[in-house]
Amino acid sequence: MVVWTDQERAFIQDIFSKLNYEDAGPELYCRVLIVYPWTQRYFGGFGNLYSAEAIKSNPMVAAHGIVVLHGLDKAMKNMDDITVLKGLEKALKNMDNIKNTFTALSELHSEKLQVDPGNFQLLGDCLTVVLARRMTTDFTPDIQAAWQKFLSVVISALTRQYY
Numbered sequence: 001m002v003v004w005t006d007q008e009r010a011f012i013q014d015i016f017s018k019l020n021y022e023d024a025g026p027e028l029y030c031r032v033l034i035v036y037p038w039t040q041r042y043f044g045g046f047g048n049l050y051s052a053e054a055i056k057s058n059p060m061v062a063a064h065g066i067v068v069l070h071g072l073d074k075a076m077k078n079m080d081d082i083t084v085l086k087g088l089e090k091a092l093k094n095m096d097n098i099k100n101t102f103t104a105l106s107e108l109h110s111e112k113l114q115v116d117p118g119n120f121q122l123l124g125d126c127l128t129v130v131l132a133r134r135m136t137t138d139f140t141p142d143i144q145a146a147w148q149k150f151l152s153v154v155i156s157a158l159t160r161q162y163y
């Protein structure tokens with residue numbers, strides 16, 4: 001059960017609202033593939049990943065980074081709908097919203113893509129670097145704390161269909 005404070009929700013929404021996906025997405029996936037080269041094994045269909053330079057100029061890598069950010073922004077939009085709900089029962093059901101949102105995505109990564117779930121954390125770490133580089137002094141410890149919580153909820157939801 002995940003409870004979000006109004007401040008945490010505001011911090012996460014603010015991070016996404018200021019993020020330029022077209023710029024941050026490509027950098028995110030270049031970092032994943034260059035810093036953790038074993039992740040390249042899942043992208044056999046992406047063509048040339050033979051060097052850091054090739055990765056940085058590969059349009060499929062750039063496009064995939066943007067797709068992943070849109071996936072995360074879906075999680076952000078489903079953090080919590082409690083404000084529009086009435087009654088404890090509905091609120092309780094909604095606590096797990098990120099998990100429900102990510103059921104299909106978790107199944108895809110587990111059954112079809114067979115991505116080792118340890119890699120989710122590594123992608124999360126790369127995204128934290130991407131954010132910190134852009135937000136500089138605005139990436140305060142309390143904003144980072146909310147961000148790390150959001151990432152752990154997302155990663156746990158993505159890992160849920162693994163067995």
Ligand code: HEG
Pocket residue numbers: 039042043045064067068070071072105108109113115119120123124154158
């Ligand atoms: Mg995944 C596809 C999101 C980590 C490998 N990933 C996708 C898609 C989304 C997504 C939204 C498109 C799904 C679709 O087409 O229906 N991925 C996503 C998130 C995270 C993540 C939110 C972590 C936070 N993915 C991840 C990691 C790997 C990976 C760590 C491998 C190291 N994803 C992967 C591959 C595909 C997707 C191989 C298919 C890419 C393609 O063929 O276009």
